[in-house]
Amino acid sequence: MPHPYSGGCQCGAVRYTLNAEPMRVMACHCTECQRQSGSAFGMSMLIKRSDLVVTGPLKTFTRTADSGNANTGAFCPECGNRIYNVPGYVEDRLVLKPGTLDDTSWVRPQAFIWMQSAQSWVEPPEGMRCFDGQST
Numbered sequence: 001m002p003h004p005y006s007g008g009c010q011c012g013a014v015r016y017t018l019n020a021e022p023m024r025v026m027a028c029h030c031t032e033c034q035r036q037s038g039s040a041f042g043m044s045m046l047i048k049r050s051d052l053v054v055t056g057p058l059k060t061f062t063r064t065a066d067s068g069n070a071n072t073g074a075f076c077p078e079c080g081n082r083i084y085n086v087p088g089y090v091e092d093r094l095v096l097k098p099g100t101l102d103d104t105s106w107v108r109p110q111a112f113i114w115m116q117s118a119q120s121w122v123e124p125p126e127g128m129r130c131f132d133g134q135s136t
């Protein structure tokens with residue numbers, strides 16, 4: 001499916017349009033992604049900042065990652081739904097949470113990362129590239 005892609009938060013206060021194809025999609029099994037999502041893993045869709053147009057309010061939360069870099073999460077102040085993360089190490093990139101897209105049927109991760117902390121029941125699909133930690 002070609003861009004643009006639309007998405008938004010659970011309550012509808014935040015809406016966005018992604019105006020280009022993502023650079024890459026990962027399923028991240030690190031403990032921070034598990035905690036942030038309240039689930040088994042987080043989905044990370046790397047995009048260029050300039051390709052995302054957001055309407056509505058966003059609140060941010062910044063924490064220091066193990067790497068020492070600041071990692072900022074942007075979420076809807078009404079419903080708390082995380083929309084994207086701002087990785088500390090690059091200026092012009094965002095990590096969109098692709099579960100917030102209106103249509104996720106085309107989304108497929110290229111790799112599973114941080115498998116060393118994956119929940120015990122997680123079985124990667126056949127042929128999936130897996131990494132114990134960050135991929136690079």
Ligand SMILES: [Zn+2]
Nearest residue numbers: 009011076079
């Ligand atoms: Zn909301």
Ligand SMILES: [Zn+2]
Nearest residue numbers: 028029030033
């Ligand atoms: Zn993670």
